[in-house]
Amino acid sequence: MASKTDKRNSTYSQLETGAERSKPLVHQNAREIQAYGRIAKLPIALDEKVCAASAENLNQILADTITLRDLYKKHHWQVAGHTFYQLHLLFDKHHNEQDELVDAIAERIQTLGAISLAMAADIAETTIIPRPPRGREEVPVQISRLLQAHEIVLKETRTMARQAAEAGDDGTNDLLVSDVIRTNELQVWFLAEHLVDVPVVRADEARAASAGR
Ligand SMILES: [Fe+2]
Numbered sequence: 486m487a488s489k490t491d492k493r494n495s496t497y498s499q500l501e502t503g504a505e506r507s508k509p510l511v512h513q514n515a516r517e518i519q520a521y522g523r524i525a526k527l528p529i530a531l532d533e534k535v536c537a538a539s540a541e542n543l544n545q546i547l548a549d550t551i552t553l554r555d556l557y558k559k560h561h562w563q564v565a566g567h568t569f570y571q572l573h574l575l576f577d578k579h580h581n582e583q584d585e586l587v588d589a590i591a592e593r594i595q596t597l598g599a600i601s602l603a604m605a606a607d608i609a610e611t612t613i614i615p616r617p618p619r620g621r622e623e624v625p626v627q628i629s630r631l632l633q634a635h636e637i638v639l640k641e642t643r644t645m646a647r648q649a650a651e652a653g654d655d656g657t658n659d660l661l662v663s664d665v666i667r668t669n670e671l672q673v674w675f676l677a678e679h680l681v682d683v684p685v686v687r688a689d690e691a692r693a694a695s696a697g698r
Contacts, residue, residue: 524598531597531654539657540599542645546638546665547590547602548611553634554583556617560631563621568679572624579631579672586665593660613637628676635673642666 519525524533524540557580564572591601602608609616614634622630646661 519600521600523600526598527596529596529656533598535652535654536597536599538652539649539654540594540597542641542648543590543594543597543657544599544602545611545613546642546645546661547587547594548608549614549634549638549641550583550587550590550665551602551608552612552614553631553638554580554587556614556631556634557583559617560627564624564627565621566624568624572627572679575675579675582668582672586668589660589664593657596656597654613641625680628679631676632673632680635669635676639666639669639673642669 524537526533526536529536557576561573561576561580564576591603594601602611614637615630617630642661642665646658646666649655649657649661
């Protein structure tokens with residue numbers, strides 16, 4: 486007669502056998518299904534060469550947008566001074582808007598049948614935005630860095646939007662003009678107004694008097 490222990494052991498061995506198919510198949514590896522730089526053409530009525538050219542431009546804008554997004558988070562964390570709270574919130578708002586652009590640009594690249602850059606090392610190799618130091622900087626320096634990065638993105642995006650329009654890639658042109666350019670321009674306005682040297686509490690009477698003379 487089987488003991489209680491024997492019964493339990495046989496139940497467990499049955500469970501082990503029954504669990505074979507639910508074991509995760511970890512540590513798998515295989516060749517990649519598409520090499521970077523190659524186009525897996527989708528039926529979007531655009532020539533493969535047009536898709537490749539747009540994707541190459543978009544990957545540059547993607548790398549610079551990811552860098553600008555991360556620069557906002559760095560400044561969100563490291564900001565100091567009497568405008569801390571206001572800038573802490575503003576930098577995060579802009580970060581989130583840049584993050585939405587990152588997703589839209591990357592998905593446009595995939596829609597063109599190409600492969601979007603993704604990982605930090607590849608972004609660092611590709612971006613043309615100057616690398617900031619690891620340490621903290623004063624607010625005017627933080628804002629100057631952000632403005633410089635915005636201008637780099639705006640300059641290349643205007644050129645690339647025109648190239649996309651001329652090639653007939655209206656979808657890319659629309660994304661670059663309606664989303665990337667408009668968002669970056671607006672963010673430049675919000676930042677640049679912080680670098681206007683106006684009095685915080687007391688109006689500058691001396692300056693007003695000398696202007697009236
Ligand atoms: Fe935060």
